[in-house]
Amino acid sequence: MRQLQVSAIKDGTVIDHIDSKSTFKVASILNIPAESRLILVGMNLSSRQLGKKGIIKIEGKVLNQEEANKIALIAPNATLNIIKNFEVVEKRRVSLPEELVGIVKCFNPNCISNHERIQTRLKVVKKAPVRLRCHYCERTMEGEDIELL
């Protein structure tokens, strides 16, 4: 039997195939530091697909698709495994939502979202390569201009 590098959970969600260096960013977007549940985080696990991958296991919580999609921008290959009684009962992929709220900074220094205490809102106008348009200033950004908050 293969030994798990990160212990199994009984019921909950496993977010697998995270690009290893983005693991903590994913945890932060999902507000995991504020969780009181059991959370197991692994980094630099070997992966055929990614070389090195990260994994987050959340005991007692099933992430819904909307929550999971928030991480699609930085972990586009992530898979979501829903666990019941130690068994995978459902596998899902993440996909970019239509709008990213409070995740990406608008790159335009003259945008109101960089001056008022409001959540940023970026519409996804194109998924590959990712292109975002600010709800407020309407500027579009892609590639290096996309900066996480």
Add this chain to the structure above:
Amino acid sequence: MVSLKNKDIISIRDFTKEEILYALNMAMEMEERSYPELLKGKVLATLFFEPSTRTRMSFESAMKLLGGEVISFAEPSATSLVKGESLKDAVKIIEGYSDIIVIRHFLEGAPRLTADTVNIPVINAGDGANQHPTQTFLDLYTILRAKGSLEGLSVGFLGDLKYGRTVHSLAYALAHFPCQMLFISPPSLRMPAYQLEELRERGVKYSEHSSFEEVCHRLDVLYCTRIQQERFADPVEYEKVKGTYRLSKSLVEGLKVKPDFKILHPLPRVDEMDESLDETPYAVYFQQARSGIPVRKALLAAILGAK
């Protein structure tokens, strides 16, 4: 049935072709007849956080010609915003004093935030380099008056196509109508790639040029813009492109332009358009400036549900 009642006017992107035509038809009606009591009892709050004379006066005049009242602050430095109050709080208070808000702000997206915050209609009168949708409506109105239709035209855009917000908005709006667009600019001031890609995706036929003389015979309309010195961080770069285009009566008459060729310009101009053009049948830019009143009257009446 098309209705603009309670609709915010923040970006030309928010308008369908039908809504645009509805507003333009209403502007024609406003030009033909006066409605001095249409907005009686209604109050417009003008919030100009950036200096503007013409746009502000045009809105105030339009509201008063329809029988409405206008309130405003003397200058932004006299408001509680300089004491650190957020824009959201400020507009929530002003919402209680008025039926409609017109806002100009140096920060891009401020009008959108205002519209998201209050429950009364909001009109964007210009937010930085982003949008100035009522200008686009009056540009479209001028073309419609001059040419009789917005369909099937060959429209040239000349000057600063990189930073010119009026160009981007007008091109976006004209893409609703089958037309040909010719973008004429110095290489450093071409239309941004993302704007061109969006036009391509919307099926617009366009081409890019650097010489006006080479393509002017193909144009029904020319939308001429000023090369804006304030957009250049490096004065050397500005020196390189300023004065690239100088249209004059003798130049245009010496070229084989179409007999009903028309020139628009959002004004102010610098040296790209000589005064000798003003009295020619090509020039419609002063009519364009005057269109501000019927167009803004129409938009105020439409979103306040009076028509």
